[in-house]
Amino acid sequence: MGVYRLLQLFSTCAAFSLVASLGIGMGAVSHWSMFIWCFCFVITLITFIVQLGEYQPSLPFSGKSFLFTYACLATVFCLSASIMYAITYIQFLPHGPFRDQATAATAFSSIACVLYALEAAFLWLLFLGETTFYFATIHGLFKLLETLVACIIFAFISNTYLHQHQPALVWCVAVYSICFTLGAVAMLLKLVKFENRLHTFFPRFLLGQTMLSVLLYASALVLWPLYQFNQEFGGQPQRSSDVSCSGELASTLCIWDQKLTVAILTAINLLIYVADMAYWIHFIFIRY
Template sequence: MCSCLFRLLQLFSTCVAFSLVADMGIRRGAIGNWSMSFWCVCFVVTLIISIIDVCELWSRFRYFWCNFSITYACYATLICLSASIIYSVTYVQFLPYGPYRDRAIAATAFSCIASVFYALDVALMRNCYDFDDVTCYAHTMPGLLKVLETFMAGVIFTFLSYTSLYLDRPALEWCVAVYSICFVPAALAIVLNLGKWQRRLPGPFPLFQLVLSLLSVLLYVSALVLWALYQFNEEFGGQLQRSSDMGCISGLTYNLCFWDRKLTVAILTAANLLVYMADMVYWARQVSVGTRGQSNAPDPFHSQEVSLQSSVSP
């Protein structure tokens, strides 16, 4: 299969990045452990997918497998890229010159290489399965938006691993609840499209997505406003200046200080809000097109099913 070369390079890159950081011992810090865990997950999942592909165990569920493989490659691209950026910005640059710094730089480089190979896999994998008449969900605009929504929410959850950032503060607890509430429908939409179960919903799928995206935009707006007020406004108990957080002053602490975590969550919230807004605009356009007398036209997401049925009909 034409993707075998990419898979080997992905396995090699993630394995080297994982090994270099693991060899640093206690000096790898919390950020190193975080990055190392993601490289390890990418290596294991890629290995499992490679074994299934080589043994051709996917032949009985080929359409689901095509969508799943490409969707995973999208997530792996984002995971390796984000790990490279976060690891280098928050940790590597603070290391003193020496062998540990060289290993950290090499691990970052191999993580970037892995993200490139995963991105190439996303672009070329569709041709590997020879599905000229099937549009994989991750290759569509709403599919990519859903991948970004769930990925950014996952990164936000990672930075919220320290519960002291929001516990016993109802406004901030509401923000965490918003991230969870919006993550579930986005992940559900991906699962429904991977299994072609979206038509089992009681109503039109575009309208269902429009309502969810509109609700998510409203919830994320509230989360962005409340998070900024209660984390960075001194009148609400926040810290406006980074220097006010004593944990951020002491150089390399092998961990992100609380103020940096707060700022990162705020940036990711704003970015994810933009993604949800783009998703809402897309589905609003789909619904408006459907209400202008084009209800008999095939849905963009189900065109592959229509083409498959027409190809087998006499």
């Protein structure tokens, strides 16, 4: 695993370094991708040091569960970074050394994604039957999907031009942040096995958290398209009305397309939260 950790560290560091050294025309998606690679590098480095020093017994949670959970999250993060960076940046670069360098960064990000995915599969097979991994459950899968979609949304809304001009759009950004934070807290509580202390109350807590997320995302699904695409509220109903979409020398995905992407992702994540809520309703009120 030591050599495997070094490969993960090298891949994420290479992706980050290649993009950072470009230094030209980097948009919000590029910065978010760099944050993902840097985050994965730091957490992997900490994990490597903890395993190397054999500090696992002093941790307040199961090392196996943490490694599996982090491997799944890192897979999702690197996958989202690879896809977003490729479709929103590389395709707009002219052929030359800058495009080759950006393509190499995406390749290293994809390699890191494969390495983390293989680690997750290896841990699942190695400890199958010995322990129950959170992301191997239905609710864990829902949380993984919610996290993936939220990460992609954050990549686009990190461009403050999309939302800084309207309070309603700022509320939508707050919705995405609140729901992501609540999901992170739920995953952390599951990781430290906090539900064992709350017994039957914990599922109801997760149901309440999911219902709140559904209501918040529903408000964002209404407000985001209304203020982005309705002319009466200052939006742009037509793609042609956005000057960033008409330039032949565009270097990134135009603003209107980014707004539409966030609207679609909001609808997708709302559906995932609704399915998650239905699961907990069935688990609490029908199963018992």
